[in-house]
Amino acid sequence: MLWFNPEKRHGFVRTDDGERLRVDEDGLAAGQLLGDGCRGTRVTFDLASEGEEDARAVNVAAVPLFAERRARSRGRR
Numbered sequence: 001m002l003w004f005n006p007e008k009r010h011g012f013v014r015t016d017d018g019e020r021l022r023v024d025e026d027g028l029a030a031g032q033l034l035g036d037g038c039r040g041t042r043v044t045f046d047l048a049s050e051g052e053e054d055a056r057a058v059n060v061a062a063v064p065l066f067a068e069r070r071a072r073s074r075g076r077r
Helices: none
Strands: 003-005 010-014 020-024 043-049 055-062
Touching: 020 043
Parallel strands: 020 055
Antiparallel strands: 003 010, 010 020, 043 055
């Protein structure tokens, strides 16, 4: 995520190829709240295009930093 401004209700993501795509507030996945502090957050998204120059990111969701792990039980010897 390059940035997202909640007041302006839009921002931009950068693809792995370096392309910048606009993200509108309605393009965020359900339950995703991105704010001013989201710069550099890794996200997943789908590409929506209404024309060659109107590509945008939709279904944008933050990638969790750490996958949940279960603690392993350690046997006593």
